[in-house]
Amino acid sequence: MEIPTKIGLEILSEVGRISNSTMEVDTILIRTIDIIKNKLNIDACALYLVEGSPATPRLILKASSGFPADSASKIDLPWGKGITGWVAQHKLPQALSEAMQDPRFIYFPEIEEERFQSMLSVPMVYQDDCLGVINVHSIQNRFFDPMEVTLLKTICEQIVGCIRNALEFEKSQLMLRQQTFLYEISQAVQAEPTLEKRLWLLLIGIILGEGKGCHRAALFMLDDHQTRLKGTIGVGPDTDQEAQALWTDWVTPEQQEEFPHPHEKKTFAGLRKSAFHRAIQDIEFPYLQGNNVLADALFLETPQIVDTADELSNVPEELKRFTGVKAFVVLPLIAHDIPFGVILIDNRFTDTPIRSTNLQLFIRLATQASWVIENLRLFTKLIESNRELLTTKEQLIQSEKLAALGELSAEVAHEIKNPLVSIGGFARRLQGKLSRLKNSAPPPDLASLSQYADIIVSEVEGLEELLKNILLLPKGNKPSLRLGHLPALIHQVLDCFEMELREASIKVHLDFEKDPGPLSFDEEQIKQVLINVVFNAIESMPQGGVLDIHTSIQESGEGTSGAMIVVKDNGGGIDQETFQNIFNPFFTTKDTGTGLGLSICRRIMENHGGKILVKNNVNQGVTVQLVLPLQIGGLSNKT
Amino acid sequence: MGSETAQKKILVVDDETNIRLLYKEELEDEGYKVLLAENAEEARQQIEKEPPDLVTLDIKMPGMDGLEFLNQVKKKYPDLPVILCSAYGSYKQDFRVWSSDAYVVKSADLRELKLMIREVLGF
Numbered sequence: 149m150e151i152p153t154k155i156g157l158e159i160l161s162e163v164g165r166i167s168n169s170t171m172e173v174d175t176i177l178i179r180t181i182d183i184i185k186n187k188l189n190i191d192a193c194a195l196y197l198v199e200g201s202p203a204t205p206r207l208i209l210k211a212s213s214g215f216p217a218d219s220a221s222k223i224d225l226p227w228g229k230g231i232t233g234w235v236a237q238h239k240l241p242q243a244l245s246e247a248m249q250d251p252r253f254i255y256f257p258e259i260e261e262e263r264f265q266s267m268l269s270v271p272m273v274y275q276d277d278c279l280g281v282i283n284v285h286s287i288q289n290r291f292f293d294p295m296e297v298t299l300l301k302t303i304c305e306q307i308v309g310c311i312r313n314a315l316e317f318e319k320s321q322l323m324l325r326q327q328t329f330l331y332e333i334s335q336a337v338q339a340e341p342t343l344e345k346r347l348w349l350l351l352i353g354i355i356l357g358e359g360k361g362c363h364r365a366a367l368f369m370l371d372d373h374q375t376r377l378k379g380t381i382g383v384g385p386d387t388d389q390e391a392q393a394l395w396t397d398w399v400t401p402e403q404q405e406e407f408p409h410p411h412e413k414k415t416f417a418g419l420r421k422s423a424f425h426r427a428i429q430d431i432e433f434p435y436l437q438g439n440n441v442l443a444d445a446l447f448l449e450t451p452q453i454v455d456t457a458d459e460l461s462n463v464p465e466e467l468k469r470f471t472g473v474k475a476f477v478v479l480p481l482i483a484h485d486i487p488f489g490v491i492l493i494d495n496r497f498t499d500t501p502i503r504s505t506n507l508q509l510f511i512r513l514a515t516q517a518s519w520v521i522e523n524l525r526l527f528t529k530l531i532e533s534n535r536e537l538l539t540t541k542e543q544l545i546q547s548e549k550l551a552a553l554g555e556l557s558a559e560v561a562h563e564i565k566n567p568l569v570s571i572g573g574f575a576r577r578l579q580g581k582l583s584r585l586k587n588s589a590p591p592p593d594l595a596s597l598s599q600y601a602d603i604i605v606s607e608v609e610g611l612e613e614l615l616k617n618i619l620l621l622p623k624g625n626k627p628s629l630r631l632g633h634l635p636a637l638i639h640q641v642l643d644c645f646e647m648e649l650r651e652a653s654i655k656v657h658l659d660f661e662k663d664p665g666p667l668s669f670d671e672e673q674i675k676q677v678l679i680n681v682v683f684n685a686i687e688s689m690p691q692g693g694v695l696d697i698h699t700s701i702q703e704s705g706e707g708t709s710g711a712m713i714v715v716k717d718n719g720g721g722i723d724q725e726t727f728q729n730i731f732n733p734f735f736t737t738k739d740t741g742t743g744l745g746l747s748i749c750r751r752i753m754e755n756h757g758g759k760i761l762v763k764n765n766v767n768q769g770v771t772v773q774l775v776l777p778l779q780i781g782g783l784s785n786k787t
Numbered sequence: 788m789g790s791e792t793a794q795k796k797i798l799v800v801d802d803e804t805n806i807r808l809l810y811k812e813e814l815e816d817e818g819y820k821v822l823l824a825e826n827a828e829e830a831r832q833q834i835e836k837e838p839p840d841l842v843t844l845d846i847k848m849p850g851m852d853g854l855e856f857l858n859q860v861k862k863k864y865p866d867l868p869v870i871l872c873s874a875y876g877s878y879k880q881d882f883r884v885w886s887s888d889a890y891v892v893k894s895a896d897l898r899e900l901k902l903m904i905r906e907v908l909g910f
Contacts, residue, residue, distance in 0.1 A: 565874035565893060570805035572895020577812060608895050 155187065159303055167310040171317045173197075177211035180282075180307050185213060187303070188296055190284040192264060196225070196232055197280040197311075207232055207281060214285065215259040223256055230254035231269055236278045241270040241301060243292040247285075265289040270300045272308040279308055279315075326509045329353070334516065343524045344381075348419060350517045351383040354493055354510055364471075364496050366428050367517075368442055369489035370435060377435050377442050377489060379428035383419065384496060431470055440464050445478040446487040451511060452478040455501050475501040479514035483522035491517065546731075550747070561615045568615070572608035575601050627670030627755050634699050634713060635660040637671060641678040642697075648686050649695070659698035664711035669776055673752045677760070680745040681715045681772045688719025688770065702775060710758065710775045718769040727764045795908060798822045798839035800830040800856070801872070802848045806893075810843065813897050814904075827851035827859075834864070841908060843900070844887075846873040854883045861886045868907045872900065 166179045181193045192214025196207040209223035228237040231252045235242050244250055247267040255261055264285035272280045282304055333353040337346045347367055354365040364384035368377040419425060433440045437447040441462045445452040457463045457474045476494035480487065491514050493502055502510070582598040635658075642649070642656060649656060685695055696716040703709045722730070730746050746760075753760045753774060761773040797819045799810045804825070811821045822839055824830035826848055834842075842860065846853035857869055868888040875892070884890055889903045 561874065566803045566806060569874075569893045569895050570803065570809050573809040573813065573897060574805075576895060576897075577809075605895070612894060 155299065156302060159183065159187065159299075159306060163303070163306040163310060166307070167313070171314050173311065173314045173318055174211070176307070176311055176314050180303070180311075181211055181213045184282065184284060184300065184303060187299060188284055189286075190214075190268075191287045192259075192285040194223075194259070194283045194285070195280065196223075196236070196283070197315075198236065198278060207236055209259075210280070212259070223258065225254070231267070232281045232283060235269040235271050236281050239271045239273050239276075239278050241268070241297055243268045243297055245289055245291055261285075263287055266292065268292045268297060268300060270297070270304050272304045272311065274308045274312050279312060326512075329356075329509070330512060330516075333513065337516070337520060343521065346520050346524075347381055347517060348383070350513055350520065351381055351491070354491065354513050355383055355385070364424060364494055366424075366492045367489060368431075368433070368492065370446070370487055374487075375435055377433045377440075377446075379431040380489070382422070382425040382428035384422065384424035427470070431466065433464065433467070438462060440467065441478050442467070442490045442492065445480040445490050446482065449480055449482055451480065451507070451514075453502070453507070454478070472496075473499045475499055477502045477507065477510065479510055481514055481518040481521065483518040486522065486525075488518060488521045550751075564611070565615055568608055568611055572605060572612070575604035575608060579605055627673050627752070629668040629670060631666045631668055632671050633663075633666055634711065635663060637675060638678065638697055638699075638713065641675060641682055644679065645682060645686060652686060652690055653692040654686060654689050655692075655694045657694055657696045659696075662698070662700040664699060664701050664778065667711055667776060667778070669756060670752075674756070674774075674776075677749040677752050677774060678713070678715075680749050681774070684745070685715055685717035685719065685770065685772075688717050688722075693718045693769075710777050712776075713774040714771060715774070716769060716771045721764050721766040721769055723766070724764075727762075730762060794820075795841065796820045796822060796837070796839040797904065798824060798830060798833055798842045800824045800827070800842060800848075800853070801845040802826060803845075806845075810897075810900075813901070817901060817904075819904075827853075827856040830856065831859070834860070834867070838864070838867070840868070841904060842867060842869045843872050843891075843904075844869055846871060846875075857887055858883065870900070870903055870907060 162183050163180075166176055170176060177195050177197075181195060184190070184193050192212065194212040194215065195210050197210045198205050199208045200206045205227045207225040207227070209225075225233050227233055231242055231244065231247065231250060231254075234252050245266045247253055247264065248255070248262070264287055266289055267283055267285045269281055269283045271278045272282065282300060284300065333349065337349050340346045340349060351365040351367060355363045364382065366379060366383075367381040369380045370377055433442050435443050435446070437443060439462070441452050441454060441460065444462055454460060454463060454477070455475045457468055457471075457476070471492070471494055473494045473496065476492055479491045479493070481489045481491065491510075493510060495502065579598065579601040582594060582601055585594055638658070638660075648654075682695070682697075689695070694717070696714070698714050700712045700714065701709055702712045731750055746762075750760050753776075756776055758774065758776040761775070763771040763773070765771070797814055799807055799814070799821060801807050801810070802825050807823045807825065811823060814821045822833055822837060824833045827850060830842070830844075833839075844853045844857060853871060853873070857871065860867060860869060870889045870891060871884060871887045872891050872893050888907045891900045891903055
């Protein structure tokens with residue numbers, strides 16, 4: 149049936165005015181309802197739009213007139229359900245005088261539907277897609293004549309293009325906003341140096357991404373053993389203003405131009421004080437599939453959208469108590485197939501589901517958070533392996549040095565050894581002959597001659613000892629192990645230094661309370677180490693001091709333990725440069741020294757399967773720890 | 788000193804003149820008769836000319852080294868005792884050393900060498 153031209157033109161003109169004046173969907177809907185109310189004699193009008201995924205579309209009441217205030221947002225109709233759902237599904241208008249008698253009718257108390265007798269329901273179809281439905285209701289039982297039906301159909305046909313354009317525009321606007329938002333968040337995150345601050349920012353981003361603040365986001369991190377999900381960060385501002393303040397303080401980049409180093413000014417102290425953040429620190433859940441929704445998000449590698457927490461078996465009581473809401477979303481944080489944790493988001497005050505448009509944004513933010521964590525993890529790993537490489541390199545250089553030194557010293561030692569043997573050998577012969585001469589006829593000069601011979605003999609002995617040490621250094625002579633007592637050995641060594649200790653008035657403090665008992669070691673070699681260490685200690689205290697030597701038993705994590713000799717002086721320590729070189733062969737600060745002392749010591753300790761640790765406290769003193777394993781080369785050292 | 792060792796002849800093989808002299812004097816004081824050679828070739832001739840009761844042999848020498856010479860000596864005169872003398876202790880690990888009768892690290896103090904000689908000769 150034809151509509152009267154006048155009304156038809158009026159409708160066209162008014163719809164044209166709407167589309168020219170605004171692109172806001174809400175405004176368009178309200179104006180549409182106004183037009184309908186002006187053109188039709190009705191008591192209420194409702195406008196539904198199709199939302200949700202194409203697989204499960206729903207009809208949401210978007211605008212209405214004639215219903216109780218605030219009722220509109222509550223109506224949410226599954227596809228095909230009710231008269232409205234049927235109209236949307238079949239794309240056919242329905243005029244019903246007695247709507248409540250219709251078998252398709254679903255009663256909505258929110259809009260006090262019992263007041264209305266008759267209804268007319270018309271689909272809004274755009275290019276064969278139903279975008280929504282317009283319903284008109286009258287309180288009086290009435291008949292909608294074909295002209296009225298056609299009129300409403302015309303309005304729907306005219307308005308649907310306008311609505312579609314507005315929806316598309318809104319969608320692109322939203323995407324643009326989200327892009328800008330993501331960009332700003334990324335910028336802010338990258339400017340933060342620490343992982344913690346970056347995560348804080350991302351959580352702030354999430355709660356602000358919802359548009360109107362007052363939402364909460366909580367981060368649960370998986371522990372190192374991958375057994376628990378622990379509450380780590382919680383962001384939940386109390387008011388809109390607080391939420392906005394977070395944004396301007398942390399994310400918007402304008403202030404960076406005012407302050408060259410804005411990050412130095414910022415701390416998260418205020419955020420850490422929030423009750424929500426503190427509460428979340430005490431919460432943790434096991435990382436087991438099926439145990440809780442947090443773990444499930446990680447195991448299933450998909451966001452978990454919870455609308456009715458009460459009805460789900462994988463929402464533990466503790467989580468319900470903690471959030472106090474029915475609807476929330478759990479986003480998994482996964483990068484490179486490694487699970488890191490989850491982010492839980494809810495709408496604290498409204499307890500409404502997280503809107504699907506924002507969900508996409510949150511998933512993107514969660515992805516970004518995952519990569520932030522992963523990048524930092526990789527970066528840390530990189531630094532670690534780099535450090536290991538450097539250490540290995542140093543060790544390599546060290547052993548190369550030792551090898552070169554080994555060759556050189558073997559050569560030198562051999563060249564020196566033979567002349568030394570003859571010098572020393574003839575000195576001994578001289579010594580013997582002189583002493584026999586002295587006995588038969590003692591002229592006074594012979595006494596000094598024999599003293600000279602003594603000196604040559606003793607000097608050669610010393611040199612031979614030195615050569616033995618040099619030869620010991622590169623070859624790594626295997627220690628010949630015999631059972632011995634450390635305290636006895638220490639006493640022997642101290643006896644050698646009796647004079648030096650007295651001259652420098654150094655007090656010796658011994659403590660063998662924790663004696664490891666009889667041990668297998670090469671007495672000569674360990675004695676050499678002790679002589680070196682004690683000699684260094686004495687030299688560091690020319691003005692006197694305390695030499696502290698004690699033994700102890702070292703317990704390590706694996707239960708194997710070692711015996712330890714600790715030699716401590718208070719000679720003021722070593723300067724840092726020297727300290728770095730103490731184990732370098734031929735490095736010495738002494739006028740008379742080969743610099744071989746500590747490198748030999750280290751070699752000896754390593755050959756025993758032990759180690760030497762030197763702690764340098766500048767301005768205080770040096771502590772040397774000599775660690776011997778209780779077990780050497782399968783030979784039990786434990787008694 | 789002297790009487791029991793008087794007849795025993797010791798061949799000292801060493802490339803260092805002074806060492807040879809030192810050994811000669813020290814061992815003669817002990818009552819041995821001492822023969823000298825400064826390399827393997829000389830030592831071989833010396834053994835053929837006047838077979839000794841014992842040889843002290845330096846390892847590191849120009850030309851044929853002590854260990855190779857030891858091998859030759861032991862092949863030709865399996866019963867001739869040889870004491871290896873070296874500036875190093877490290878040769879002790881070399882299996883070629885095993886065919887010698889003793890190994891002494893050179894030192895200005897010759898007591899160890901003298902002791903070994905007595906032991907090897909069976910005094």
